[in-house]
Amino acid sequence: MKRLFRPLAMTALAVCCGAAFAATPADQAPHGQLPRWAVPVSYQLAFKVDPAQQGFSGTTTIKVDLKQAADHLWLDGRDLDVSKVTITDASGKVHDGKYVAVAPKEGVSRIDFGSTLKPQQLTLTIEYTAPLNEQLQGLYKVSHAGVPYAMTQMEPISARYAFPSFDEPGFKTPYDIALTIPSDLVAVANTKQINEAHAGDKWKTLTFAQTQPLPSYLVAFAVGPWDIVNGPDISPDDYRTEVLPLRGIAAHGEGHRMQHVLSETPSIIHTLENYYGFGYPFGKLDLLAAPDFSAGAMENPGLVTFRDWLLLLDPDSPAKYVRGSFNVTAHELAHQWTGDTVTLAWWNDIWLNEAFATWMQQKVTMKVHPEYRADLDRISGAEGAMHNDSLTTARQIRQPITGNGDIETAFDGITYQKGAAVLGMFEGYVGEDTFQKGMRAYIQAHKFGNATADDLVGAIATAANQGPTFKHAFNSFLDQSGVPYVQTRLEQKDGKTILHLSQDRYLPVGSTGDVNRVWGIPVCVRYATSDGTKQSCELLDKPTGTMVLADASTPTWVMPNANARGYYRFNLSKTEWADLTQHVATLSDTEQLAYADSIDAGFRHGELNAGDAMAALKPLTSVTTREVVVAPLQTIEWIYSNEAVTDAQRAKIVAWVKDAYMPRMEQLGYQRKPGEADGDSLLRSALANALALDFKVPEVRAALLKQGDAALAKNADGHLNLTAADPDLLGVALAVAVQEHGEPALDALIAELPQTTDPALRNAMLDGLSATDTPALADKARDFSLSKQVKVGEMAAILRGSHDTLAARDALWHWFTGHYDQVVARTGSFAGGRLPALAGGGGCSTAEADRLQAYFAPRLKDVTGADRGLAQTREQTLLCAALKAKQDPSKI
Numbered sequence: 037m038k039r040l041f042r043p044l045a046m047t048a049l050a051v052c053c054g055a056a057f058a059a060t061p062a063d064q065a066p067h068g069q070l071p072r073w074a075v076p077v078s079y080q081l082a083f084k085v086d087p088a089q090q091g092f093s094g095t096t097t098i099k100v101d102l103k104q105a106a107d108h109l110w111l112d113g114r115d116l117d118v119s120k121v122t123i124t125d126a127s128g129k130v131h132d133g134k135y136v137a138v139a140p141k142e143g144v145s146r147i148d149f150g151s152t153l154k155p156q157q158l159t160l161t162i163e164y165t166a167p168l169n170e171q172l173q174g175l176y177k178v179s180h181a182g183v184p185y186a187m188t189q190m191e192p193i194s195a196r197y198a199f200p201s202f203d204e205p206g207f208k209t210p211y212d213i214a215l216t217i218p219s220d221l222v223a224v225a226n227t228k229q230i231n232e233a234h235a236g237d238k239w240k241t242l243t244f245a246q247t248q249p250l251p252s253y254l255v256a257f258a259v260g261p262w263d264i265v266n267g268p269d270i271s272p273d274d275y276r277t278e279v280l281p282l283r284g285i286a287a288h289g290e291g292h293r294m295q296h297v298l299s300e301t302p303s304i305i306h307t308l309e310n311y312y313g314f315g316y317p318f319g320k321l322d323l324l325a326a327p328d329f330s331a332g333a334m335e336n337p338g339l340v341t342f343r344d345w346l347l348l349l350d351p352d353s354p355a356k357y358v359r360g361s362f363n364v365t366a367h368e369l370a371h372q373w374t375g376d377t378v379t380l381a382w383w384n385d386i387w388l389n390e391a392f393a394t395w396m397q398q399k400v401t402m403k404v405h406p407e408y409r410a411d412l413d414r415i416s417g418a419e420g421a422m423h424n425d426s427l428t429t430a431r432q433i434r435q436p437i438t439g440n441g442d443i444e445t446a447f448d449g450i451t452y453q454k455g456a457a458v459l460g461m462f463e464g465y466v467g468e469d470t471f472q473k474g475m476r477a478y479i480q481a482h483k484f485g486n487a488t489a490d491d492l493v494g495a496i497a498t499a500a501n502q503g504p505t506f507k508h509a510f511n512s513f514l515d516q517s518g519v520p521y522v523q524t525r526l527e528q529k530d531g532k533t534i535l536h537l538s539q540d541r542y543l544p545v546g547s548t549g550d551v552n553r554v555w556g557i558p559v560c561v562r563y564a565t566s567d568g569t570k571q572s573c574e575l576l577d578k579p580t581g582t583m584v585l586a587d588a589s590t591p592t593w594v595m596p597n598a599n600a601r602g603y604y605r606f607n608l609s610k611t612e613w614a615d616l617t618q619h620v621a622t623l624s625d626t627e628q629l630a631y632a633d634s635i636d637a638g639f640r641h642g643e644l645n646a647g648d649a650m651a652a653l654k655p656l657t658s659v660t661t662r663e664v665v666v667a668p669l670q671t672i673e674w675i676y677s678n679e680a681v682t683d684a685q686r687a688k689i690v691a692w693v694k695d696a697y698m699p700r701m702e703q704l705g706y707q708r709k710p711g712e713a714d715g716d717s718l719l720r721s722a723l724a725n726a727l728a729l730d731f732k733v734p735e736v737r738a739a740l741l742k743q744g745d746a747a748l749a750k751n752a753d754g755h756l757n758l759t760a761a762d763p764d765l766l767g768v769a770l771a772v773a774v775q776e777h778g779e780p781a782l783d784a785l786i787a788e789l790p791q792t793t794d795p796a797l798r799n800a801m802l803d804g805l806s807a808t809d810t811p812a813l814a815d816k817a818r819d820f821s822l823s824k825q826v827k828v829g830e831m832a833a834i835l836r837g838s839h840d841t842l843a844a845r846d847a848l849w850h851w852f853t854g855h856y857d858q859v860v861a862r863t864g865s866f867a868g869g870r871l872p873a874l875a876g877g878g879g880c881s882t883a884e885a886d887r888l889q890a891y892f893a894p895r896l897k898d899v900t901g902a903d904r905g906l907a908q909t910r911e912q913t914l915l916c917a918a919l920k921a922k923q924d925p926s927k928i
Contacts, residue, residue, distance in 0.1 A: 174197025205379050228320050304404065346364050354763045363410070509577055554577070566589050605634050701727060729771060782804075888913065
């Protein structure tokens, strides 16, 4: 938003001529957006924080533009104990105010002025104390190696836990931050430190430079005995004239492990600056490895925070962490332009932040690390989102906000992966250079302000010389949920090859949704010609359409999603499916992924039985691209777990899996080879997990058990020898060991976890703890997850296990319902949307759906976001049951 300064003459008029202004509003507590008749202009935040204590104190000073006469205003604050409010009016007169927590659960509060004040600029000063949050929200407390730290996570609506504020993205102002902390600690914030002053015995006050205009959710700081490591300075370029200083921030003793991510960061920044034509605008860049964190990472300008395992890397770190580190860093730094420089106006457009960061991260990764195949990640991510988007309870990308729960549950695959796929689809439609031109115009038009979906779509349309048809097509993917289902039919007529197209909504077996839905779909098809293949594209914005395939061979075959750029699934006639399957080896690897997804979709839609699906997927298992090789596993695992009912049927599926994957597993072996490509390490890990844990292949389990036993053996110092296993396989090796040895292995991990600070090793031990497959031991692991020895952000890793069989789900359900209050107390309201899936995910019967509904329905009022989580988990359970009922196991 623009900074608002009322001229002096207007201020005087406001004081002398109040009769001309409206009376103070007689309004109720807002349950959505705050009213716009009082808006913040700037903040001064002063905190006194000692991480060793249970609470902190603060003084928040907000300059407010009061746009109409009022005796109060609304803002946000939660769990704040306010001791004093003073209001200084435009003439300098001081009024005593009162802070009233009107809707404590929502965090909505009122400041009473004590009298009616005319429109003018006010200065609010609010003094308060608050607890250091224990649920990873607002200003919260964590520990590393027994040492406490304090840090922030404000997104989406948690700034109100840390300071009274207009806690919405549309209120964007500069901030001045001062931190009074113990003299032996250090602190970092969004901007550079500009002063340090003595603040009494054993205290000091650090002052930081004023920020660029920010929404409250991007305010960030951290206090503790942090290691601060200098990275390589990021050199000036065509878009930035000054050197950009780069630093790594980590818990004490861990800073040396940040060199890898710091060495990668300059290339990311330069790539982003070159794309947007706009230099990084936030003065300095710190990357902080958080000892505990509710998200994967957070894009706070100048102080980007991450889960520690994404930044703390060693030469032998698991390949998934090395690759994940780059991808997540690219995502968060992309936010510096889309999210931080240009911010969504309201939470219904969170996709403007997250979809764009996901899409841009993939472009950065393809440029800097093409071997990481981010183009395939985009397709796999979109296909994962389609599973959720096939539900009638799925969100829209641009989801109306009816309460805090809608805000808290908006950070999902629809916002991130579907949004990125839709961007990629329309980028392909208008051309990459044209799309970039539109993006640059969008950034320049709204820099340091706010924007909406219409602003973005309009900028792209203008750059592409497109009109209402294009905008309608784009918005058809933003404003309605669901996956388009494109069906094709070939016809030879008058010497031409004509492809008939139709579209409706993809719905799986058992869905009660309405299939009648129309999108504006850029449909591109690949088809056979006499000398190779060609592509043809049309915008299908009606229920049916046709496409003439020039130079098509007779007969021809058709791949209805060329390059897999389209966010849709496709279906063919049986003959055309057979023709495409015969030529699957000639498809690009991107198209092979789309082929695998549409086979799975056809199976779940009821057109293909299990045997058909397995036969159609088998050719993919012999290709060379890792992402394609493993694509069939999800479908095969569902058939194995839910359709096979006899030992003979299960044995048949295991034989299919062994024939498809064991040669590759044996070729890779069970140890990382010197200098091998990280793709081989990732494939080894994926196959080992599937073969050992999903399909219980004895020879794979035996090989991994050897590594698990070696890792569980104690060193001379009494600690487990966790480095004895291949770092990429440690988690699955420990899982096999726990399943084979039971309680002794489980107890060894429970004893070791509190003594281990390395995040990668902790994650591997969590994998082992979550793999217990007997109810009593699973309960023991779950009980352990509630203890302080397991971090809040780690708890779900244990609880997500043991969903594979009905007996295991029954045991989890019994434990969860017996410990519900403790789970909620640890995770907090932000995790409310995930609770139903945590308790009942993986269900496949009407009885499981019914008990989920009966248990959670009366609890929805207490945990925001749980209503959407319940609706989606219940629907997934019913759809699984319907698909299972339709199957004929004899067709396997």
